[in-house]
Amino acid sequence: MTADTAPGRPGTLTPEQEEKLRRLWQLIFQVCAVGQEQDGAVADSSSAAEKAQDEEAKKSKKSRMSFFSRKGKKDEGESSSAAPPNASVVLNLKDGEADKYGQTKHFYETLASQSPESIRDTIWSMVKHDHPDALVLRFLRARKWDAERALIMLVSTMNWRAQEMKVDEDIMRNGEAAALAAEKSSDPAAKRLAHDFMTQIRKGISYVHGHDKQGRPLCFVNVRLHKQGEQAEEALERYTVYLIETCRMVLQPPVDTATIVFDMTNFSMANMDYTPVKFMIKCFEANYPECLGTVLVHKAPWIFQGIWKVIRGWLDPVVANKVHFTNNAKEMEEFIPIKHIPKDLEGEEDWTYQYVEPVEGENARLSDTETRDRLLAAREGLYKEYEKATLEWIQHGGEADKAAEIKERRNAIAARLREDYWNVDPYLRARSYYDRIGVLLPGGKLDWYPEAKPEVANGTAAAAAAAPAAAPPALAPVAETSADDVD
Template sequence: MEAPKGRVQNLSESEQLHLKQVWAHLFQHWGIPVDSGKVLAPGARGSANASFNAGSDNKEDAKPAKKSNKLFGRFRKSSSNSSSSSSSSKADPQDRARNGSFTSRRSAESIEQMYPPGMIHDALKDLKPDEVSENFWDMLRTDYPDNLILRFLRARKWDTDKALGMIAHTLHWRLKESRPDTIIRGGELEAFHNNEKGYIKNIELCKATLHGFDLKGRPVVLVRPKLHHSSDQTEDEMKKYCLLIIEQARMFLKEPVDCATILFDLTGFSMSNMDYAPVQYLISCFEAHYPECLGHLFIHKAPWIFPPIWNIIKNWLDPVVASKIVFTKSTDDLAKYLPKKYIPKYLGGDDDYDYDSYVKPDESVDAKLKDAETRDAILKKRKVIIQSFIDATKRWIESSDTETSSKLLKTKISLSQELTENYRKLDPYIRSRSTYDVNGSLKV
């Protein structure tokens, strides 16, 4: 299967430039020395962004940036460059930078002074470099590192500044707030260990089930709102369940497929099932922290009571997410997107999978979690691959001609494949087995 455009296997020259810029800023934050002069030079920056803006239909991107919050927008120099900071302040480049992102301010003078080597992107300044680096490599799972970053760039219309702000916000969210990596590693059994009754009820009811693939090979999550009642769980338990399902769906993704499909089956839905809080939370997650991870979202068999509910929900949606929502009424409608073998029999398809049966994994399936020796050996190999990837990326950023850059990009893709294979070996030693591992439908 050929990779779609905008992935590391299929990038234009200007898209490569934006990817190099993101890596350059991440490396500077992590303390990895890199000569970023070529990718942050005024000429390169101007030509790349001009080609993007000419084709952009997002009017918001053309507006000057608002004054930055603590995780977004402006830039600062590292402490090692404090002397150069004072000398350059006479030209007042920082004041000019504050009035707009670099994509809306093209002055060669201001850009040149804003981006000397060693400068740290302001979006990253409140995050600890070691924590950010560790979390970035941890959150990959089977993703290619470049393709993970490219999701954020595509979501922000190839605006490097905005993509970095989004990445920083997501890393802060993963590290300090919702901690989805802890949730997926603990898995379903963690809910039982902690006796989180509402969380357990969601799991046992199978409100959301991962089963089958759509016609584009994307994993399908079947959600049945008729099983939901807000009183069954706390808000925190509902959020944990949402993140468990999202992160489990990520486990099903295999290159070049990088998004999932959600089928909201509203069969039997009534007003007693309506709960706006989880809907808002899911929308915010996909828009802010899992960009470009949603293929289609089907709303199937919406009852007559649904239109006023939809009138409220649609106002919360980003236009990109809204464009992926499809209303379906019949089996034939679904069959345009899903093979019949993965459409449940009760919806007129051929799939006789039991969506109401949950089998709790036995504790014995997690025996490998106790094998620290094997885990550490795999992690040691992983560190070597990561270092090789970093070295190749540095050379790629610093490359002076297209041929060298192309060769190094192929090296990076090969190392990404090694990272994916390494994670497949590591996975049973760090992640509790889910019902999907046990029934064989999930093969990492």
């Protein structure tokens, strides 16, 4: 398995890229009001080139945009005294630049409706076990090292996670166990949503197992098991986010992307559903940038050719170029070791997905708010340490020796943040199937191919791993689609 650190990541940045990273952290701190007590240290630490660029931008009102309004469109006499403190930051954006998902609008709305402290808290909650630089660099790479555009994307994503999808507060905190309980709800809508969510998991329509030649987690999607209209759109979106977030849990540096395998065996038009495809594309392009390593479309029939032309038109060219078509195990072996290709795909991996239901008490620590708050308070101290070191790193960017010493200190704090996350994880995230079967272990350790079931799997009893999946509550019948089921 090869797992070298890719370019544009912590440890492989060019001097120019490192300067862009400083600039983005500077903007983040201004949005979050971090370091303002240091007499404007963040703002004053801009490089001479950045200051010259800002001065040039001031000469052209058409191309200048503040956080809350396009200055070039304001009347000369219009007062700006009511603007929030962070409105003084200026983004050098040109009118008419492409904004596929309207993130600039979401950016302004977020800054207008949320306090700097709230934005800061949500950004830190996104970090989880990542190196903070690694997370921020995803947005920089996605926006071709344009710090202003990267900031817009990051803040928009933060708002999407916290306000629209409620990723941490709802989806990951409630998880599978809450959905299992909701299947018995007296509320028909809640019951249906929970049933549809759990159906995706129980049937194994998509699951994560093993890794490719680059060490990237493999997400297999059995397209033939999905049939348009069987599950509610909200449930499909919820499950998509849940699966992506779960896949994040199994990323281990230097690996920071995943591979998706769409198994098109026995595909028919009855399996084609454009709505969840569009949502998935938006997730990866707008809210999970630089998380997709490779996409393999396996055994696509001839009828998929026209469908692919439509889908390709929706994709960013960078994403589209990551898609590869394979027809047999030999072609797939270019990306995945034959021993990790499942037998049903003509490989050697003798493993079959079998869902294990949640076990009573596996999420007991979610109710221990006292311990959670104590751990989060300690973690807040690490956030502040990292922010302080980053402020110094920004200020001393032109001093090579000093900057190198500070960078080492920042990396050490980032390592502590990663280790610390797994202490608080059981108090924030409901246990998943992967915790239950012993793939995701305490401390964030992974065992994709365990020889024996562990005694304890991340707080879940071993008995759970041995228990068969319970039959889902009766609702609408779910049938596998055959090649004859053509609309």
